[in-house]
Amino acid sequence: MSDARETAFVEFERVQKSYDGETLVVKDLNLSIAKGEFLTMLGPSGSGKTTCLMMLAGFETATHGEIRLKGREINNIPPHRRGIGMVFQNYALFPHMTVAENLSFPLEVRKVGKSEREERIKRTLGMVQMQDFGGRRPAQLSGGQQQRIALARALVFEPELVLMDEPLGALDKQLRETLQFEITNLAHELGITTVYVTHDQTEALTMSDRVAVFDDGRIQQLAPPDELYERPDNSFVAQFIGENNTLAGQLTQMGDHRCLVKLDDGATIDAVPVNVSKPGERTLVSIRPERVEIDPELGPDAHTLDAEVLEFIYMGDVFRTRLRVAGRDDFIVKTRNRVGQKRLTPGQHVKIGWLPEDCRALNG
Structure with a gap:
């Protein structure tokens, strides 16, 4: 077994995806993500980045190839059994539940006891600076507050892997920049492996350990942000980044x-x-x-x-x-x-x- 295989926390091996049986939207993807790494999938609409995230989450099925988590193939494991936290652009909070109830839900599903649930909810709300909002419903929160709660819900059951799909796309510039900093710090502080999808190049450069630039279903370049910007591999990357x-x-x-x-x-x-x-x-x-x-x-x-x-x-x-x-x-x-x-x-x-x-x- 190679060193790469041994150290890979998430691994895509020759993964392909087609929706119609003819056109490949993801083409022979090979990608290894280390434990604790913050990796961003960046690219224009239709480049294949979101499809890759959805296959990793289990909401889409790979047409060909293997996806592994901690060395275990997960292609046929349903989403709820993968133990992955998810954060979406539209927050996806339950509107009829309070903030505390939204955070309690994934813990109840995992049969976590009441006293431990309460402790985890309190601790996680503190992490996202929302400890005083447990009794409110989502409609009583601003967009930035709702996104903090969505992040808290993804973290409360202590997953080793969190996936984020354009989570800051609906927020204004100043709030986006604040949350970029908070999300990155939190991910590194907790040692969580994070896969983040965006089309915003500034977001990718400021938040990531490495960035995978997608176009036409393939990774055009995979590198740390400074290398990507200073030493692009091809004209697409040079034009797309900055x-x-x-x-x-x-x-x-x-x-x-x-x-x-x-x-x-x-x-x-x-x-x-x-x-x-x-x-x-x-x-x-x-x-x-x-x-x-x-x-x-x-x-x-x-x-x-x-x-x-x-x-x-x-x-x-x-x-x-x-x-x-x-x-x-x-x-x-x-x-x-x-x-x-x-x-x-x-x-x-x-x-x-x-x-x-x-x-x-x-x-x-």
């Missing part, structure tokens, strides 16, 4: 750690080769907006290109400049708002530059 600039060109020279790309407007730049292998290949060169400088002072290795300012937007902490670069009108530069930062005007011509190691040659 804001990103791409310039089209052709690979002209290949080295071990650097390659030369001739852009479509004729300029030649260095890049880190990622998804290219031989001269003549088309490529999309990827550069993050915050890695680009206007009128740069980056040293002799930096690339500089001519650019025309199309739009200059004040955003408080940053200035966002849209430029025409190498024939494209959608090149973005973000510069920090600091003392002496000069403002640009549309029509102005400037130089822009970046370091070669911040530029990646991806699939074209």
Whole structure:
């Protein structure tokens, strides 16, 4: 038995899912999740992430392959016998029950005695800062309070695995950010393995130990948040995670750690080769907006290109400049708002530059 198999708490092995017998919405998924890990499945609608979560929960059945929990195959085990906590976007609280009764329900199902039920309910409500709300009904709570109770209900029976499906999607930005922090801290504090589904990239980057980026039924990249952002494996991940600039060109020279790309407007730049292998290949060169400088002072290795300012937007902490670069009108530069930062005007011509190691040659 391999080390990966021994340490995997949750495991998908060659899992496929089709609803109509023809089209696969999940394609040969292989994924291992460690005990205590907070893993986020991120991707656009229809990418397969929610289907994977529902198969793990037992609400959908895999067409092919095995899903294992603690080394035990669970494909044919019904949801209520998997011992998994679930948190949904719509809270799914029983409206006719009080908060305490909502939390008591999963304990009663598991035949937990009354005194222990009361102790667990009290302790869990304290964890989510709702200890004074046990006698209220869901309709008497705000959206954020209801989501805290939904989280408490998922935790009260002390599961080793909790699944969350877009749990913060219905909340406003400030409350979402507060609960992101609370959920992550609670999961790590309790040592709970968490699988979290979202289409919100900021949520994924701020909450996760690792992120699995889904598209077209496959994981495009599985990595810690900083690696995902700084070193995307392909153009889909680069475009989906954060804001990103791409310039089209052709690979002209290949080295071990650097390659030369001739852009479509004729300029030649260095890049880190990622998804290219031989001269003549088309490529999309990827550069993050915050890695680009206007009128740069980056040293002799930096690339500089001519650019025309199309739009200059004040955003408080940053200035966002849209430029025409190498024939494209959608090149973005973000510069920090600091003392002496000069403002640009549309029509102005400037130089822009970046370091070669911040530029990646991806699939074209």
